[in-house]
Amino acid sequence: MSVGSPETDTSEQGSVRVVGTAHVSEESAAEVESVIEAEQPDVVAVELDENRYRQFKGKDPEDIDPKELLRGSAAYQFLAYWLLSYVQKRLGDQFDVEPGADMRAGIDAAERIGADVALVDRDIQLTIQRFWAGIGLREKLGLLWELTLAIAGVGGQEAEEFELEELTDNDVVTAMIEEFRQFSPTAAETLIDERDAYIAHNLHDLRAAGLDVVAVVGAGHEAGILKYLESPETLPPKDALEQRQSKRFSLRKAFGYVLTLGFLLFFALLALSGADQPTLLAVFGAWFLFNGIFAFTLAKLAGAHWTSAGVGGLVAWLTSINPLLAPGWFAGYVELRHTTVNVSDIGRLNEILDDEESPIGDLVSNMLDVGLFRLIVIVALTNVGSMIASVLFPFLVLPHMGEEFESVGAISNAMLAGARNGADILVQALL
Known part of the structure; x- marks a missing residue:
């Protein structure tokens, strides 16, 4: 027409x-x-x-x-x-x-x-x-x-x-x-x-x-x-x-920032309350290691270099403070020192997926040999590892760290009591 x-x-x-x-x-x-x-x-x-x-x-x-x-x-x-x-x-x-x-x-x-x-x-x-x-x-x-x-x-x-x-x-x-x-x-x-x-x-x-x-x-x-x-x-x-689309207001991001501030304030009040410092350090150390092991392991399964997986494991605990601080980002930046990513990777991935007779294991292995796909999987699995650790920690680790941590209710009561004591001390100091 x-x-x-x-x-x-x-x-x-x-x-x-x-x-x-x-x-x-x-x-x-x-x-x-x-x-x-x-x-x-x-x-x-x-x-x-x-x-x-x-x-x-x-x-x-x-x-x-x-x-x-x-x-x-x-x-x-x-x-x-x-x-x-x-x-x-x-x-x-x-x-x-x-x-x-x-x-x-x-x-x-x-x-x-x-x-x-x-x-x-x-x-x-x-x-x-x-x-x-x-x-x-x-x-x-x-x-x-x-x-x-x-x-x-x-x-x-x-x-x-x-x-x-x-x-x-x-x-x-x-x-x-x-x-x-x-x-x-x-x-x-x-x-x-x-x-x-x-x-x-x-x-x-x-x-x-x-x-x-x-x-x-x-x-x-x-x-x-x-x-x-x-x-x-x-x-x-x-x-x-x-124009590039500006990011919309996100309740998820707002929640992440509020959670970060709340976590830092809560931890500060616990420390101020005179809570048992060795216990606090032990809990934090266990949290750090548990998150790090999960994030490191899944990053390695994705094919990450040792340094990339290590960085992801080291910062995995940050996800609990702010879910938007994903350890996969940090692992990905380090991985770029060892992985080449090109636009042509898309064509290579398409060719691999065209092989319908290849076993699923070989298919995944061949795809992980492509820089673009490996980078994305490393970022994703590092984040998944940290999230899994965050969910499992209160149930698998805390109960073994002392009688006060044997149940989720006991943990909550102890931490709330410590935070209240810390808040009272802070108010008295300010007055």
Whole structure:
């Protein structure tokens, strides 16, 4: 469908022909080539960003800063990006079509006729960042679970029910999008609606410059883009679409900070009360060792270097003071001295997962040989080890440290009594 400029005088305005395609359809690739040959546009716009375009041209994508994987939820963002990439690859294998064949057809056709190629999609890392920062914990866990099931092949028979030609039908694509929107409305808004607006902005700018454009986009984006092109005054500001999503207020983080302050105050009052110092030191030492052993052991099982696992074990007790101070972060930073992480790791992981005949043990072992996967697993298992130790400590260790610690009730009463004594001493000192 072609969309001209809404201006009255169109003599200096270009036009946009939007071709909605299925990313795994050979017929879509043929349609793209046919339209470009017929239209002879000045520009062929494709739904790609710079990194994905470099991959299409056989170049290495810009590498990532490994430290970004350890900042906040960046590791989970990258994990989600990998899972999405693998699901798309499986679709391509199922239909025996290279994923993105439609985009490659557009690029090749543009080069044949001498047209320029415009990369009109938003950077995928920015899209994933905005998506991940904008959804809640329940949606994050649910999405990762669904994607994991997809990789494992659970429910894969439903995809086989679709005829290849149906994947280019807008009604089917829209139905698939609406199903995704019901599962995660915020994800749909970020991955679909915002990208519709971003792509439409770039197409409108090309049209306003007097260029004739053929735009190759996924069929799920076609309706949204056409709507914006017909009424460009409804486009949201482009600057807002290019900003990294600010972190939302989190009750979990607020609780973590309150817990930290409460723990430090409580411990200070216990010490001030004149409680038995050797007993306090023994409890703290046992807590330190118990957390450290669990975190260290699970980090080593994940393939961590001795120094990385050691650092994770040393700081594991901090998780009890503040759950947001995850020992896996510290272990991960040290592990980066011994592990190389590259964007190409995603392709290696996809190749390993394609080997359906490999035993599960060999599969996991081969995946742990990939730097990206090993780093993420080390971070995750170090944190899990600390959390397990925190839960088990009152039941497995404290009862063996003296009669006053034989039951959870006795422990609570003793600690509360000590804290009250400490508070009384502090009030008297202040008065």
